[in-house]
Amino acid sequence: MVSHRSTRHGAHRRADRQRAPYPGPLGLVPRVTALSAAAGAAAALTAVPAGAEPGGGGPAATSARVDRLYAEAERATEEYNAVAERVEDLREKVERAQDDAARDQDRVNRMRDALGTLATAQYRSGGVDPSLRLLLSEDPGDYLAKAATLDRINSRQTAGLKAFRRAVRALEQRRTEAGEKLAELSRQRELLRRHRASVQRKLGAAQRLLNRLSPEERAARARASRGADRAGAAGAQAPSPRAAAAVAAVVRAVGSPYAWGQAGPHAFDCSGLTSWAYAQAGVSLPRTSQGQLHAGRRVPPDQALPGDLVVYRSDAGHVGMYVGGGQVVHAPHPGARVRHDPVGMMPIAAVVRP
Template identity: 55%
Template sequence: MRLPVVSHRRPTRPGLTRGVRATVLSAAVATAATALGSAPASASPEDTHETAEEAVDRLYTEAERATERYNGALEDLGRQRERIARAQDAAARTQEDVNQLRASLGSMAGAQYRSGGIDPAVALLLSSDPDTFLDRAAALDRAGERRAVTLSKLRRAQRRIAQSRAEAAGALAAMERDRAAVARHKRTVEARLDRARQLLRALPGTERPDPGRASRSVSPVTPTGDAPGSARGLAALMAARQALGRPYVWGAGGPAGFDCSGLMQWAYAQAGVALPRTSQAQRYAGRMVPLSQALPGDLVAYRADASHIGMYAGNGQVIHAPYPGASVRYDPVGMMPVSSVTRV
């Protein structure tokens, strides 16, 4: 099945002459240029209008890329917290061993003190019963061996504690770096979305891009779309269908709202499959197949950097969370350049 190339150029509204239309668009784009600092002064009204609409798409794309970096940084932050918890638990358990070993050594030292700690050669000379002394000496040797073993265990335990504490300190430093990365990516997303909103507000209402439109970079594709997918792929697809109409919320993983990778992770979790959080990692969560062989439930990654992802739903469509202001919906699988198709 070949999908038609969709044009998003809007027809001229009746009732507006070309001169009036040019004046309206020029004023809108001048305001948008102030917000973005990017509209060329020499462009024609029609060209400037296209540039404004493309700028919104570009800003949403940049925001989505930053969102995936934000998601990845959050995932790293979670891993660092787990590392710290494991290291702290290991140090606490080893400390208990150290306390027991120290108590054992204290008991040995006390017994030796109570025995007088006399040099064995002197004790042998003073003993009235050499056979009994030799038996006691052998017992003392064994006690000395036990003490040496206990000391060795104590040293090893102390080294483990030092290693666990060093690992916890390293994880703590990494966690602080991850926190800074999360905050940085969040600011980037918010800035991109704010600029896109400024640009949209600068356009006349009738000239604003339709929130229900697909991407303008439509490409023809020929997936089969008829064969059934795997059991878990179909279960994930059923879950994704339940999310239709729920809003795009950047950084969200459901169930009230989703970003693109959050929807895929949530849908597959309902099918009992744990996907990684980011779209870049999700594209490697299974076996890659050609787009022409896509089956319902397969993950479809977009753009060369896999900064957007959806789920193939059959009939040449995907379910995905598109961008801010839009809801989870169906769109043509060729709405953007497809970079990979993954069967989980």
């Protein structure tokens, strides 16, 4: 997408836009859910290239491969989100650099015009030797006044030339910086494209594997991989009004579709959901699950309160929000909707209180 900002400097630049447990202990006894079991099964399988569709094995092996592909796609999605943030930041910096260069160019143009005017005045007044002009002048007093004015013009011209040279150097520096930022923006957009392709390959392979399962097997997989939808337990209290507002927002999002790279308001990936929910409470969170791992104070899992972020797996590749009653709300994976699940659905890396 190309955006043209309507400023008086628009003629000088074009910005390319491309323009995401309480009360008491949680009871975090390790649970062998379909997701965690699948992760273990996947680790025992012979490695296959990402995006491949290995054959063999029964429905359990196929389900394990699907879970592994989903986990890989989620990591790639979080990498995509991180690069997308950098792209947006760079795009804004490029715009500012181009605006600054346009203003500097206007300044240089004005200074050039002013120097031209001074040079013309000097030429017109300095064509005759000053002593001869004094002898020939009918009014020496008038001549001396004009000579003093000419001296002031010369002094202004010298100062103006120095300022002009500084302005030209500043303009060249602005242009260099803008060019470097544009080149980095291009590199980041290419990285974004590669992450997008990686996610799409993995999700496509996972869907083809799912298509091999019978409707009954897919239904059994869905039942085994999740808990029942229900709200947080009565009496669970969020630690702050903003956490309570984030919980209310995330619960409102239950039922919304998963969509990778999306941060609401109608579709979400995992970190997009939690960052959107806290944004409704006026709190800005990092866009990725890895960033959200460091977005607050860590608390022991058995002391989690509604509104806490639960970050999963050793790679911090997934995140949900604890809502009480041993449940999180999260955006699970493509084909699923935002839902409640048991907090121990997969290995917990950390519980973070923003």
